[in-house]
Amino acid sequence: MVSRVLALIAVALAAGARPAASDDLANGAFRIQYGTSGVTSLKRTADVADTDYIAANAALGRLIVRYRTAVHGDWKELRDLVSTGASASEILYALAAPSPSLASRASGSAVQGVAGIRGLNDGIVPRTGAGGGRGGGPGAPGTAADVPVFTWTPSRGATQWVQYTFPAEVTVDRTDVFWVAAPQSWRLLYQDQGQWKEVSARGPYGRETNAFTGVTFAPITTLALRIEVVLAPEGPPALAEWRVGPDPALAPPGDLSVTERFTLDGDALVWHVALANTGARALEVGDLAVPFPFAERAGAALLVGATIYLGLRPDLLLHWIGPALQSPLMQAALKGAAP
Numbered sequence: 001m002v003s004r005v006l007a008l009i010a011v012a013l014a015a016g017a018r019p020a021a022s023d024d025l026a027n028g029a030f031r032i033q034y035g036t037s038g039v040t041s042l043k044r045t046a047d048v049a050d051t052d053y054i055a056a057n058a059a060l061g062r063l064i065v066r067y068r069t070a071v072h073g074d075w076k077e078l079r080d081l082v083s084t085g086a087s088a089s090e091i092l093y094a095l096a097a098p099s100p101s102l103a104s105r106a107s108g109s110a111v112q113g114v115a116g117i118r119g120l121n122d123g124i125v126p127r128t129g130a131g132g133g134r135g136g137g138p139g140a141p142g143t144a145a146d147v148p149v150f151t152w153t154p155s156r157g158a159t160q161w162v163q164y165t166f167p168a169e170v171t172v173d174r175t176d177v178f179w180v181a182a183p184q185s186w187r188l189l190y191q192d193q194g195q196w197k198e199v200s201a202r203g204p205y206g207r208e209t210n211a212f213t214g215v216t217f218a219p220i221t222t223l224a225l226r227i228e229v230v231l232a233p234e235g236p237p238a239l240a241e242w243r244v245g246p247d248p249a250l251a252p253p254g255d256l257s258v259t260e261r262f263t264l265d266g267d268a269l270v271w272h273v274a275l276a277n278t279g280a281r282a283l284e285v286g287d288l289a290v291p292f293p294f295a296e297r298a299g300a301a302l303l304v305g306a307t308i309y310l311g312l313r314p315d316l317l318l319h320w321i322g323p324a325l326q327s328p329l330m331q332a333a334l335k336g337a338a339p
Helices: 117-121 321-326 328-334
Strands: 030-035 038-044 064-068 076-078 080-086 090-098 107-110 159-181 185-192 195-198 212-230 238-244 256-265 268-277 283-289
Touching (some): 030 256, 064 256, 076 090, 107 117, 117 238, 212 238
Antiparallel strands (some): 064 283, 090 256, 185 212
């Protein structure tokens, strides 16, 4: 443990003096385009070749931080980037987490046991291959050992279910699921005066794996919802997350602040990442993934210096550094994958 300081990542990109040019953010060395997903374009001012150093459909700034506030507690994850402002020379971001959703207030039950049920509404899903979105951006495909997944057991029959019970009636018209292994088919039921009825779906039930999919339906008001699945012959279905209703709003968590600042400083683009323990308990950080999504052919033209100096309040546990660097999540990031 160390005294409270700042976490800094400085990325210095060498460039000679160039004439000034105007863009979303520019100086004599660089022209930058940015948006809600991060820095999406980085070019040298007046570059004859007009080379973009950021890979297509990628963005610089999308970190992944996984942490917990108890030694054996559940892992929390920050990966959603929100813009917090900009000036003539700086771009500001923060990492946020979904606000408590309808699903997070529900209690789960199933035709079989309860193993894995807690993971259905914890907001954490497995990492997926390139091209993913929220709930697992690009990275090494597969399910991490510490990501809970609910799996049905074939011995319980070909048709099975899992259920959410809410503390009070809710009105919803949408549900989303993250299948790790899809069922042969599924449907959504709601409880109406003690009877289970299928919703009036407005389209097909999604079966895509390793991404959020789902179904919309005519609005219903109920105390309980149930997903009923028909098991596929090739193997039992597995479900990592079950959302109900609209996407939850994003907000910075109350226990860990992660802010980012991109600054054009002469011939360098400096990227500051600051972590601060804003809660009352100690924090353990299990993963800090810092992807560098530079275009493959442009990478050789850059001098990239990255220094990571970590330190938070004295109650932050820093024994995670070595294991984090060797974790599959960090290794995928170092190979150029973006969250």
